[in-house]
Amino acid sequence: MSLNDTEHNAPRYLSTKQAARYVGLSPCTLNRMRVTGEGPRYAKAGRRVVYDRADLDAWIEERKRSFTGETGA
Numbered sequence: 001m002s003l004n005d006t007e008h009n010a011p012r013y014l015s016t017k018q019a020a021r022y023v024g025l026s027p028c029t030l031n032r033m034r035v036t037g038e039g040p041r042y043a044k045a046g047r048r049v050v051y052d053r054a055d056l057d058a059w060i061e062e063r064k065r066s067f068t069g070e071t072g073a
Contacts, residue, residue: 012053013043019051023060 014022020030023040033039034049040059042051 010053013045013050014053014056016049016051019056022051022053023056
């Protein structure tokens with residue numbers, strides 16, 4: 001199985017626990033960031049919170065910096 005096969009079969013929407021692992025945060029931190037508006041975009045599926053992988057990737061891209069003193073745009 002190639003990497004592309006793995007990515008193709010991966011679920012598009014992730015639970016909070018899965019999304020936290022994907023971006024390298026704890027689920028508690030991701031929950032707090034969602035409440036304060038600092039976190040990535042999410043959707044509600046009934047009572048369940050889900051994250052789209054594309055939104056997680058975009059959120060990480062928006063936070064890339066070249067040096068520690070650089071601020072976001």
